[in-house]
Amino acid sequence: MAFTDQNIEVMDSIIKRYPRSRSAIMPLLHYVQSLEGYVTNEGIELIAKKLELATAEVSAVSTFYTQYKRKSVGEYHVGVCTNTLCAVMGGDAIFAGLKDHLGVENDGVTADGKVSLEHIECNAACDYAPVVMANWEFYDNQTVQSAKDLVDAMRAGNPPAPTRGPNTLPTWKENSAVLAGLNDGRANEGTQAGEPSLLGLRLSKEGKGAKA
Amino acid sequence: MTTLTPVLSAHWDEKDSFTMAGYKRHDGYKAAEKALKMEPDAVIQLVKDSGLRGRGGAGFPTGMKWGFIPQGDNKDHYLVVNADESEPGTCKDMPLLLANPHVLIEGMIIASYAIRAKYAFVYVRGEVTHVVRRVQQAIEDAYKAGYLGKNIFGSGVDLELVLHVGAGAYICGEETALLDSLEGFRGQPRLRPPFPAIAGLYARPTVVNNVESISSVPSIINNGAEWFSAMGTEKSKGMTIYSLSGHVTNPGQIEAPLGITLRELLDLAGGVRAGHELKFWTPGGSSTPIFTAAQLDTPLDYEGVAAAGSMLGTKALQIFDETTCVVRAVLRWSEFYKHESCGKCTPCREGTYWLVQILRDLENGKGSEADLDKLLDLCDNILGRAFCALGDGATSPITSSIKHFRDEYIAHFTNGGCPFDPHASTLFASAKAGA
Numbered sequence: 001m002a003f004t005d006q007n008i009e010v011m012d013s014i015i016k017r018y019p020r021s022r023s024a025i026m027p028l029l030h031y032v033q034s035l036e037g038y039v040t041n042e043g044i045e046l047i048a049k050k051l052e053l054a055t056a057e058v059s060a061v062s063t064f065y066t067q068y069k070r071k072s073v074g075e076y077h078v079g080v081c082t083n084t085l086c087a088v089m090g091g092d093a094i095f096a097g098l099k100d101h102l103g104v105e106n107d108g109v110t111a112d113g114k115v116s117l118e119h120i121e122c123n124a125a126c127d128y129a130p131v132v133m134a135n136w137e138f139y140d141n142q143t144v145q146s147a148k149d150l151v152d153a154m155r156a157g158n159p160p161a162p163t164r165g166p167n168t169l170p171t172w173k174e175n176s177a178v179l180a181g182l183n184d185g186r187a188n189e190g191t192q193a194g195e196p197s198l199l200g201l202r203l204s205k206e207g208k209g210a211k212a
Numbered sequence: 213m214t215t216l217t218p219v220l221s222a223h224w225d226e227k228d229s230f231t232m233a234g235y236k237r238h239d240g241y242k243a244a245e246k247a248l249k250m251e252p253d254a255v256i257q258l259v260k261d262s263g264l265r266g267r268g269g270a271g272f273p274t275g276m277k278w279g280f281i282p283q284g285d286n287k288d289h290y291l292v293v294n295a296d297e298s299e300p301g302t303c304k305d306m307p308l309l310l311a312n313p314h315v316l317i318e319g320m321i322i323a324s325y326a327i328r329a330k331y332a333f334v335y336v337r338g339e340v341t342h343v344v345r346r347v348q349q350a351i352e353d354a355y356k357a358g359y360l361g362k363n364i365f366g367s368g369v370d371l372e373l374v375l376h377v378g379a380g381a382y383i384c385g386e387e388t389a390l391l392d393s394l395e396g397f398r399g400q401p402r403l404r405p406p407f408p409a410i411a412g413l414y415a416r417p418t419v420v421n422n423v424e425s426i427s428s429v430p431s432i433i434n435n436g437a438e439w440f441s442a443m444g445t446e447k448s449k450g451m452t453i454y455s456l457s458g459h460v461t462n463p464g465q466i467e468a469p470l471g472i473t474l475r476e477l478l479d480l481a482g483g484v485r486a487g488h489e490l491k492f493w494t495p496g497g498s499s500t501p502i503f504t505a506a507q508l509d510t511p512l513d514y515e516g517v518a519a520a521g522s523m524l525g526t527k528a529l530q531i532f533d534e535t536t537c538v539v540r541a542v543l544r545w546s547e548f549y550k551h552e553s554c555g556k557c558t559p560c561r562e563g564t565y566w567l568v569q570i571l572r573d574l575e576n577g578k579g580s581e582a583d584l585d586k587l588l589d590l591c592d593n594i595l596g597r598a599f600c601a602l603g604d605g606a607t608s609p610i611t612s613s614i615k616h617f618r619d620e621y622i623a624h625f626t627n628g629g630c631p632f633d634p635h636a637s638t639l640f641a642s643a644k645a646g647a
Contacts, residue, residue: 065379126457187349199464
């Protein structure tokens with residue numbers, strides 16, 4: 001698609017955040033994903049032009065980081081943590097179950113374009129294992145069945161809210177804009193902390209120290 | 213009896229803990245106001261006196277790091293906060309930022325003032341959108357309140373604070389790779405020296421600190437160095453967040469003085485899940501050599517864990533019970549290091565590739581005892597020879613697991629495959645057993 005004048009203005013505002021323009025590559029790549037769904041050649045050319053870099057320099061950055069996609073993902077991009085802790089707690093079974101259920105392999109997209117699947121590394125939510133991410137929002141303490149239900153709901157167009165996130169699940173493109181540093185005004189939605197995050201505080205309030 | 217010390221997590225149970233109003237209800241931004249009336253060097257001295265050490269893994273004294281920034285050099289200085297929390301098992305900074313992003317911003321204001329930085333960045337990993345939202349909103353609210361921008365708190369001091377979001381690369385948690393990434397390059401580590409304090413972001417003097425370290429600073433300014441150093445042990449001062457995950461009855465975050473033991477923490481968390489026993493655990497993420505039940509009483513401070521042969525790291529206590537195959541666990545970590553190796557140096561890029569191949573064969577019962585020696589030999593050629601700590605970290609689970617569980621590796625090839633049932637380790641299996 002062609003980029004609009006308004007898109008260019010947003011890109012200029014992103015570049016202005018930094019003392020040196022090249023630092024804006026990463027948010028600009030997130031921004032291109034928010035417009036196009038993935039990092040297109042046109043997006044790379046535009047970023048290169050804006051930052052006065054060679055397209056090869058921008059491509060080199062985009063291919064280093066796994067969150068930048070060079071082809072379309074689903075409207076809902078699902079990541080299953082299969083790093084050791086989550087894998088052992090059930091992540092392996094969930095990932096196998098979803099591959100089977102969706103009929104796709106790792107990095108695959110369903111034929112209707114709704115759901116893509118990827119196995120991911122540790123997402124800093126180990127106390128909520130096994131963890132599934134959707135468009136990089138947390139779905140905590142999943143089972144094989146709950147994960148299948150989740151992707152079914154996505155394909156039906158009504159996914160449940162993330163466990164610790166906004167009140168509804170944003171699309172891949174919407175969340176890519178947030179990662180570009182564009183405030184979507186939804187920071188006040190959702191919980192401040194899940195129960196495991198409050199474990200120590202609760203114990204302390206109950207007057208429980210630890211026995212020496 | 214170790215008394216728990218919720219400081220950072222003290223108000224996480226309040227629904228609006230992440231908002232400006234929620235933070236100000238508990239004296240939020242009073243510490244910054246106070247610090248800005250002190251001499252910058254006095255702020256550095258106070259943090260030095262507190263004994264605060266880096267909470268991101270290395271444990272370097274925070275005040276000393278600030279003191280390394282050359283003053284009066286007429287150069288721009290930068291503060292960069294490392295919120296790229298990705299070390300497997302580590303899950304403290306993300307809940308902290310979700311529940312209270314303002315404490316980090318206040319700490320950044322104080323730290324920037326101390327090192328005379330007019331520009332500060334917080335580098336948040338990219339796979340946590342709601343955390344990004346909370347930090348972004350908190351920064352905007354702090355600007356609106358006059359705590360960021362020009363003439364903050366009416367002090368005449370200026371500070372710009374920029375959120376920078378990563379894009380899924382573990383290596384960017386390494387401070388020099390993070391700086392390259394922030395400059396707009398592939399995130400690969402730099403040769404040191406020069407250290408970031410001399411030539412960091414844009415080749416200017418730069419302090420890189422972890423989220424938890426910087427977030428601890430406002431409480432030190434408010435309560436004093438003595439208050440902070442009264443907690444903890446002789447050389448490991450203060451409170452910190454321990455993360456318990458895996459086969460524990462109640463996983464989660466427990467904020468306690470440094471030096472608490474796993475036995476105490478497990479007792480608080482309801483013990484290993486019902487009907488099972490502790491097999492192995494990591495004291496500080498997957499890059500720290502694993503422990504067994506023999507280290508249950510090891511004080512979890514920088515010195516105690518090191519003396520027992522591992523590292524305190526990020527205090528990510530991943531607990532595995534007897535249903536867990538240690539070869540499978542180590543294989544998975546090794547696959548992670550292979551995937552996340554940035555490719556800059558040969559020992560790590562090639563070494564992690566070979567480690568995974570050998571471990572896959574072993575897990576599938578296709579190896580021999582000679583493969584264990586080959587693994588150890590490979591590790592010997594990576595450890596200390598890789599460009600950064602990622603390569604070193606990749607060897608930790610392998611060498612420590614062979615030390616503790618050599619027989620289990622051997623059982624894989626005498627058995628012709630993995631002798632464990634992976635279903636028995638899952639959360640679903642324990643839910644059924646508990647039902």
